[in-house]
Amino acid sequence: MMTKERVCIIGSGNWGSAIAKIVGRNVRGSERFDEQINMWVFEELVNGRKLTDIINTEHENVRYLPGIKIPENVCAVPDLMEAVRDATVLVFVVPHQFVKGICERLRGNIHPNAKAISLIKGIDVEGNGLSLISDIIAHSLSLDVSVLMGANIANEVAADKFCETTVGCRIRENGELFRELFHTPYFRVNVVEDVAGVELCGALKNVVAIGAGVVDGLNYGDNTKAAIIRLGLMEMKKFARTFYQGVKEETFFESCGVADVITTCSGGRNRRVAEAHVRTGKSFEELEKEMLNGQKLQGTTTAKEIHEVLAKKDMCGEFPLFTTIYQICYEGLPSSRIVEDL
Numbered sequence: 001m002m003t004k005e006r007v008c009i010i011g012s013g014n015w016g017s018a019i020a021k022i023v024g025r026n027v028r029g030s031e032r033f034d035e036q037i038n039m040w041v042f043e044e045l046v047n048g049r050k051l052t053d054i055i056n057t058e059h060e061n062v063r064y065l066p067g068i069k070i071p072e073n074v075c076a077v078p079d080l081m082e083a084v085r086d087a088t089v090l091v092f093v094v095p096h097q098f099v100k101g102i103c104e105r106l107r108g109n110i111h112p113n114a115k116a117i118s119l120i121k122g123i124d125v126e127g128n129g130l131s132l133i134s135d136i137i138a139h140s141l142s143l144d145v146s147v148l149m150g151a152n153i154a155n156e157v158a159a160d161k162f163c164e165t166t167v168g169c170r171i172r173e174n175g176e177l178f179r180e181l182f183h184t185p186y187f188r189v190n191v192v193e194d195v196a197g198v199e200l201c202g203a204l205k206n207v208v209a210i211g212a213g214v215v216d217g218l219n220y221g222d223n224t225k226a227a228i229i230r231l232g233l234m235e236m237k238k239f240a241r242t243f244y245q246g247v248k249e250e251t252f253f254e255s256c257g258v259a260d261v262i263t264t265c266s267g268g269r270n271r272r273v274a275e276a277h278v279r280t281g282k283s284f285e286e287l288e289k290e291m292l293n294g295q296k297l298q299g300t301t302t303a304k305e306i307h308e309v310l311a312k313k314d315m316c317g318e319f320p321l322f323t324t325i326y327q328i329c330y331e332g333l334p335s336s337r338i339v340e341d342l
């Protein structure tokens with residue numbers, strides 16, 4: 001008899017918890033996946049109680065996804081090594097700034113047959129230049145890493161509202177395995193063989209979302225926002241194809257591309273916080289703490305990371321939207337320059 005795949009979800013924030021609901025339900029009765037799932041939780045106290053205890057007794061992540069029941073076969077585990085023990089399928093879903101530290105701790109401690117998927121929307125910049133988060137995981141842990149990105153605001157997915165998503169894979173068999181793990185009638189998975197294209201769409205759309213929030217804060221209206229979306233998509237495509245060979249044109253028409261830019265520029269956290277930044281004059285850090293209750297912004301850090309890459313290559317002038325968004329976030333450029341500098 002085939003040994004069943006054992007799944008561990010690494011991360012338990014807003015999206016990690018929503019995805020735990022899907023995966024927890026999908027593995028029930030599965031011939032391919034073990035029904036028991038571990039979810040690694042960065043432990044914290046909520047009203048004096050451990051978050052893992054709350055999740056394991058009330059089956060709800062009251063801090064990051066309140067009001068949604070997580071299936072009882074999902075077990076919250078505070079110890080990372082214990083969480084991944086025996087896991088052959090690793091689902092990475094933490095804010096991108098934490099992934100390197102987690103991989104360092106995991107190195108040498110994972111199942112030899114493990115494969116992974118990253119749901120993390122972000123990039124990394126090291127001395128030599130740009131790295132995909134999926135490559136950081138793959139190189140640290142010597143395993144194949146697929147990605148899942150799409151127009152997927154966690155609260156809407158968790159409420160079972162229909163949407164689509166894109167899995168990018170290098171090994172088709174693994175892409176199909178992940179489709180089986182995540183696909184539901186209301187969370188429709190399409191698999192494409194373009195990891196870099198899918199992942200860069202997911203990362204870069206967070207920068208465009210900051211731009212959309214800025215024009216909302218300025219009350220510029222829908223036409224301006226549509227222009228930001230269009231110009232943002234063009235810069236996303238140019239950036240992805242400049243830095244990664246083989247990124248496919250059609251990937252930008254998948255859920256991870258145009259659909260995610262639209263959703264993120266309407267209902268996302270990055271957009272909301274950027275709008276508040278313009279209206280209140282408060283810093284992004286202050287507003288992240290005030291408005292997100294522990295959830296993390298990815299768009300501002302990604303704007304900084306891509307700016308570092310562009311500045312090193314002397315290419316800022318070729319990416320006027322990304323550059324202006326960076327300057328608004330980090331250099332005090334007046335918000336109105338978002339359109340003046342285009």
Ligand SMILES: NC(=O)c1ccc[n+]([C@@H]2O[C@H](COP(=O)([O-])OP(=O)(O)OC[C@H]3O[C@@H](n4cnc5c(N)ncnc54)[C@H](O)[C@@H]3O)[C@@H](O)[C@H]2O)c1
Pocket residue numbers: 011012013014015016017041042043064093094095096098119120121122152153154155294295296297298
């Ligand atoms: N929330 C969404 O709607 C959504 C949808 C799709 C993709 N994503 C992406 O998924 C990834 C994870 O986002 P999220 O919404 O699940 O997280 P989140 O924004 O809710 O972040 C909070 C999480 O970070 C954890 N954390 C805090 N400090 C930590 C530390 N030092 N080490 C490790 N973990 C720590 C918290 O415990 C919590 O689980 C991001 O890349 C995000 O862009 C989010």
Ligand SMILES: O=P(O)(O)OC[C@H](O)CO
Pocket residue numbers: 121150151152153154206209260263264267268269270271298
């Ligand atoms: O809330 P945001 O801005 O982090 O975006 C959430 C998702 O990535 C939208 O697909």
